[in-house]
Amino acid sequence: MPGQLKSDATASRFTRWILPGLGVKAVVIGGGYATGRELAEFFLSQGPWGGLYAILFATLLFSIFCSLTFVLARRFQAFDYKSFFKRLLGPAWHLFELAYLLFVVLILAVYGAAAGAIGSAVFNAPVWVGTLALALCIAGIVAFGNKAVERLFRDVSYYLYAIYAVFIVLALWKFGTRIPAGFAVHHDTSGWALSGLTYFGYNIIGAVVILPVLRHLVSDRDAAIAGVVSGPLTMLPALLFFIPMVAFYPEVQAATLPSDFMLQRIGIPAFHLLFQAMIFSALLESGTSSVHAINERISHAWEARRGDALTHRQRLSIAIVVLAGCMFLASRFGLVALIANGYRALAYILLATFILPLVTVGVWKLTQGPQTPEPQPFPIQE
Numbered sequence: 001m002p003g004q005l006k007s008d009a010t011a012s013r014f015t016r017w018i019l020p021g022l023g024v025k026a027v028v029i030g031g032g033y034a035t036g037r038e039l040a041e042f043f044l045s046q047g048p049w050g051g052l053y054a055i056l057f058a059t060l061l062f063s064i065f066c067s068l069t070f071v072l073a074r075r076f077q078a079f080d081y082k083s084f085f086k087r088l089l090g091p092a093w094h095l096f097e098l099a100y101l102l103f104v105v106l107i108l109a110v111y112g113a114a115a116g117a118i119g120s121a122v123f124n125a126p127v128w129v130g131t132l133a134l135a136l137c138i139a140g141i142v143a144f145g146n147k148a149v150e151r152l153f154r155d156v157s158y159y160l161y162a163i164y165a166v167f168i169v170l171a172l173w174k175f176g177t178r179i180p181a182g183f184a185v186h187h188d189t190s191g192w193a194l195s196g197l198t199y200f201g202y203n204i205i206g207a208v209v210i211l212p213v214l215r216h217l218v219s220d221r222d223a224a225i226a227g228v229v230s231g232p233l234t235m236l237p238a239l240l241f242f243i244p245m246v247a248f249y250p251e252v253q254a255a256t257l258p259s260d261f262m263l264q265r266i267g268i269p270a271f272h273l274l275f276q277a278m279i280f281s282a283l284l285e286s287g288t289s290s291v292h293a294i295n296e297r298i299s300h301a302w303e304a305r306r307g308d309a310l311t312h313r314q315r316l317s318i319a320i321v322v323l324a325g326c327m328f329l330a331s332r333f334g335l336v337a338l339i340a341n342g343y344r345a346l347a348y349i350l351l352a353t354f355i356l357p358l359v360t361v362g363v364w365k366l367t368q369g370p371q372t373p374e375p376q377p378f379p380i381q382e
Contacts, residue, residue, distance in 0.1 A: 138284060139316055
């Protein structure tokens with residue numbers, strides 16, 4: 001079919017097997033994860049051992065459900081969330097879109113609040129400066145479409161994993177002797193499974209946000225491998241951050257920016273700046289992925305009606321409108337309140353509109369053999 005989205009047979013194994021996991025990581029790591037706030041809220045709240053169990057449980061869930069999502073997306077040949085959920089939910093696909101819009105509003109507000117907190121902590125700047133800087137960077141990247149977003153996922157990931165590796169080495173050197181004592185603190189770990197499920201529940205949306213990246217897959221085996229790898233790629237930085245946090249359990253839980261709390265105790269100003277730059281980069285790739293998914297959704301609808309792809313200027317304009325509203329929420333409510341109150345509600349909504357249909361309708365459709373893709377007479381803008 002002319003113009004239909006096709007898998008890229010010339011794509012490298014990195015692009016097919018690793019890039020999707022880096023994309024999911026890009027969605028998950030922003031906001032509270034990169035700052036350590038989510039780790040304190042959902043993992044360390046269960047105690048050191050309970051938090052560790054919850055991280056491992058979330059890793060397993062990501063691998064399972066990313067694999068299922070990726071295989072279905074390839075079978076459907078659906079590389080944007082509207083196409084995917086029209087095949088999965090039928091006429092009820094709008095329920096997911098409402099949940100996704102709620103996710104974007106909440107998550108971008110969290111990213112904006114986190115960027116403002118970083119700017120205030122590092123440069124003593126007004127909170128709005130960091131928030132505005134993040135919004136402008138996101139808008140500038142999404143204006144240039146898929147290839148710009150994929151390059152961001154790749155390049156930021158190299159920097160991010162390198163900084164996390166250096167961070168854990170420095171943390172173990174500076175206060176590693178305190179970590180065993182932290183793990184020895186008694187805490188009721190009975191809630192670790194629910195915490196891991198809740199964290200997974202609102203973050204698994206990353207598997208849908210990065211659907212445009214899956215156009216490189218050439219087989220169901222590619223999709224399954226990419227999904228299995230996504231779990232460790234997504235959660236490894238969380239584990240590397242969580243272990244040093246245990247050294248200061250429980251007082252680190254009260255910090256708005258646990259990362260800044262830890263970096264002050266490492267006491268190396270140059271690395272402090274590098275780490276905060278990494279957090280800003282993580283916020284940038286996470287926010288970019290969320291806004292880009294909206295741009296792709298609008299672009300496909302625009303293409304179907306008007307016959308023309310969105311221009312760079314139109315993509316930029318959409319991004320600015322979306323970001324302006326979300327960043328207002330960031331300045332209104334702040335990072336801690338957004339994470340503590342918004343994420344749990346979002347997790348339950350996404351479990352109902354995404355995970356439940358995935359393990360029922362999705363699994364049933366996989367058992368029916370190859371799926372006939374819907375006509376999509378328009379290319380993804382590169």
